[in-house]
Amino acid sequence: MAARAYWQGQIKLALVSIPVEVYPATRSGATISFHQIHEPSGKRIRYEKVAPGVGPVDPDEIMKGFEVSKGNYVLLDDEEIEAVKIESRKTLELVQFVDASEIDVLYYDKPYFVVPADDLAEEAYVVLRDALRQSRKVGLGQLSVRGREQLVSIKPCGRGIVMEVLRYADEVHKAQGYFRDIEDKKPDEDLLDLATALIDKKTAPFKPAEFHNRYVEALQRLIDKKRKAHSSKRILEDVEEPGRGGGNVIDLMAALKKSVGSEGKAPPRKPTARKTTPAKAAPRRKSA
Template sequence: MPARAYWQGQIRLALVSIPVEVYPATRSGAAISFHQIHEPSGKRIRYEKVAPGVGPVDRDEIIRGYEVSKDEYVLLDDEEIAAAQVESRKTLELVQFVEPSEIDVLYYEKPYFVVPADDLAEEAYGVLRDALRQTRRVGLGQLSVRGREQLVSLKPCGRGLVLEVLRYADEVHRAQGYFKDIPETEPSEDLIALATTLIEKKTAPFKPAEFHDRYVDALHRLIEKKRKAGTGKRILEDAEDDSGGKGGNVIDLMAALKKSVGEDKPARKPAKNPARKPAARRKKA
């Protein structure tokens, strides 16, 4: 368990308070970051803070500004911004409960593990967890942390609870703006049946460890190869092409789906000269 919690406080359900600690449930992936280098000298590029017509400026002379119109700013110093921040409260009050399906996947932002802060909190923690599981509900509340108020949900996860930071409504684009030009025509039932068969054929348990970033892996191999070579020369490698070449638009969707599910095998042809059964002998009278 990480040494430092993201948040410590209590979850409140009416008159019941449960001391908890909240820890990040995820971590950054194995992304590779690059610096800009001046090739002739091998020195790293640095940047200065410059004001047009003034030149380089000191950090002490820099304050924040909100642009209200082109080249017109409302200036705010650190004290003014700090005074406007929401006071970090140590209580997460569950003010509403909803069915999980009511929260669109677009609203979920980041998950956190919630654990009881001490032995005395374990009983109430378990009651809340099991009650959420039996009612199949998700708790909603607002968490104040680091000067910002976040909308969060709380739901059971195994023997524990998971808190998920949710986006506010103004942070999510409306899907209608992107999907409005898609025609409402329904595909044929035969095509849907073939697509359903293909989905069922490829259905398997989700194993996250089987997926990895192939681009990052390729960069690691390239960096290691250049490091061992001890040269600054470029090394270009042919990228693996899993697509089998660039394909055009699917002309015959039915044929493509049949081929995908393995239904494109040719039918068996009847034998040209089937053997005739010998005629039955007549019985003697």
């Protein structure tokens, strides 16, 4: 396999150990990086490490410091930090199994593919995969790698197993603090039916390849235009933003009906009585 393994070791379930290799399941998306440039000279801006009142400093004289009070630091060198790192153990012990629905989406951080290390490990690997699928559970354990201990879950994925790094409890904000002021009331049934119909209308299989990073694409087009023009002149394109041009107050029922495509016929207007005024007599011509 061309990719480099993120971790190699054994998944342990009681007395059963399964040699596995773990590979990243994702990669960084398309991005465009910028440098800071001094416009008059066209030169790139560089940064020096300086200490107030001292000026530029030698990199060998720089240490890591933890601020214990304002302006006071506990200094640590690299060897001291390395000495307390958790040894990268070669065993992922599954200590608990839970329903997948019990893990809130906020806890999921990053997925990895788990594959059997060799042909001998494949039988036990398949047994674990199918046991997880049949029980509809995910396994939990803690993985020590690169000086860090991570909480992880494993679950079946097609013909294989996926490991997902989970956030610890202190890394997740409590949702109640953000949703506290939302009133606990039921929406209007007609509005709910229309919104549900709109969801049904727009429901389709998930095809991630159909979605693109439109900002990066637009930025690349802008860069290409300026490169071809050989000019530093500003190029601004007007982009119509959704929601512009209307008032803030909307008729939710009308908007949902229009979105669903089932906008009803407007009720007939009542005839309004037209006010008649007597015709003015034409002015008489003066006789000569």
